[in-house]
Amino acid sequence: MQTEVLIVGAGPAGIAAAKAASRNAQVTLLDDNPRPGGQIWRNRKDLDLPPGIHWLPSTGITGVMGEKTLLVEGHVLHFEKLILATGARELFLPFPGWTLPGVVGAGGLQAMIKSGLDVHGKQVVIAGSGPLLLAVAELAHQKGAQVLHILEQAPRSQLLPFLQALSAGKLLQAARMGPALLSRYVPDAYVLHASGAHKLETVTCQIQGKTLQISCDLLAVGDGLVPNLELALQLGCKVDQGFIQVDDTCKTSVRDVYAAGEVTGIGGLDKALLEGEIAGLAATGQPIPKLVPRLQKTQSFVRKLRQSFALRKEVLERARPDTVICRCEDVQLSQLEGHSGWRSAKLHTRLGMGGCQGRTCGPICQTLLGFDAPQSRPPVFATPLKNLLLEEQP
Ligand SMILES: Cc1cc2nc3c(=O)[nH]c(=O)nc-3n(C[C@H](O)[C@H](O)[C@H](O)COP(=O)(O)OP(=O)(O)OC[C@H]3O[C@@H](n4cnc5c(N)ncnc54)[C@H](O)[C@@H]3O)c2cc1C
Structure with a gap:
C-alpha cells in the first residue's frame, strides 16, 4: 500500500494532523484502537474523521522495514511523509x-x-x-x-x-x-x-x-505520563530529555518525519491539537506562520507542568527489596541491585521479557534506578507470527 501522508495515532494530535493534511494530500490515518480518539476522546461516539482520508482502525505498526517503509501487521506500507502522533502512556x-x-x-x-x-x-x-x-x-x-x-x-x-x-x-x-x-x-x-x-x-x-x-x-x-517513543527510536529520530526533538514546523531530525502531541512533550489537549495542525500543514507544504507564536506558549506550559508535578524523593523510595518491579516476570527490586543499566539487568534477570516488553517496567527502572531506556526493536508491540510473514505481492 502506498500513501502520501501516513499518520500513526488517531488521538487529538493525529486527528488534527489528518484534518490539516487532507486539504492538500492523500492521507492514511491508523491507530491500534478500534475507534479514533486516543486517550482523552476514547470511545467518544460523536467523533468525525475528515472526509476522504483512509482510516485503518485496530492497526498497529509492527516495525520499520527500510526507507519510508513500515511493516503494518502483515502488510507493507510506503509513505512519502510520516507524522508520529503516538501519544503517551501512564507511569x-x-x-x-x-x-x-x-x-x-x-x-x-x-x-x-x-x-x-x-x-x-x-x-x-x-x-x-x-x-x-x-x-x-x-x-x-x-x-x-x-x-x-x-x-x-x-x-x-x-x-x-x-x-x-x-x-x-x-x-x-x-x-x-x-x-x-x-x-x-x-x-x-x-x-x-x-x-x-x-x-x-x-x-x-x-x-x-x-x-x-x-x-x-x-x-x-x-x-505522570511517558511518551510512546518506540517507533520514533526505530526510525532514528533524535530524542531530547525523553521526548522527540522537533523544530517549529514539528519536523523531526529524520527527513520527512514529523511528530506532534504528547510524544514531543507532555502538554495536554491544546498542545496536541496545535502541533497536529502544524505537522499536517507543514508535511503537505501549506503555510503555518500564524501558528508558531502559539506553539511557544504551549512549550512554556510544558515546562511549568513538568516543574509543578516533579516527583518527590519519598515517592521514588517506597519500593522495598521484595517489591515486584517487573509485573510480567515477577522481578523484584532486590534482583536488580548491582546492575548498572537496563541491558545488564535484563541479561541476568527476566526484567522486561514479558508481555509488555518493558513498556511498563522500563520507565519504572529509568525513574527509580536511573537505568537507560530499553532499546526499541521490531516488533513495536507483541504481534502474532503471521504478521511477520509477508504475503507475496502479485
Ligand atoms: C491513560 C491516559 C488518560 C488520559 N486522560 C486524559 C483526560 O481525561 N483529559 C486530558 O485532558 N488528558 C488526558 N490525558 C492526556 C492526553 O494524553 C492528552 O490530553 C491528549 O490525548 C494527547 O493527545 P495525543 O494525540 O498526543 O495522544 P493520544 O491521545 O495518546 O493518542 C495517541 C494514539 O496513538 C496510538 N498509538 C500509539 N502507538 C501506536 C502504534 N505504534 N501503532 C498504532 N497506534 C499507536 C495510541 O493507541 C493512541 O490512540 C490522558 C493520558 C493518558 C496516558
Missing part, C-alpha cells in the same frame, strides 16, 4: 502492595470506565501526580463512585506555576467539578503502601505529614 511507580487486585493505573481506571466498567457505589482513592488525577476523579464521580480522596504528591507551593499557567477555560472546567469533589483534592499527599488478604482492603497514606489508613475498594494511581 505507575511501584510501592508495597501495588500488584494487589483492586490497585489499578489512574488512566487504566478511566479507560475501563469509558469502556463500561461499573464503579457505582465503589469507594475509590485516586493518587499520584498530575492533572489526570482530577479527570479520573470527575469521571468516577459522574459514574456513581464515591471518591474518598484525590492525593497529589506535589506540595501546594510547587503547584503554583501550573495553576498560574492555566487558561480561564481550564479553570472554569475545574470549578465545574464542584466543591464536594474539589475538597477531596489534597496536595502534599501520597500512598505509602496498599494491603489486603487477597485483594485491596486498605491504603496507608502520608497526608500532609500525617500517616492515615483508608479502607476502599479501588486505588487508582498515576505518577
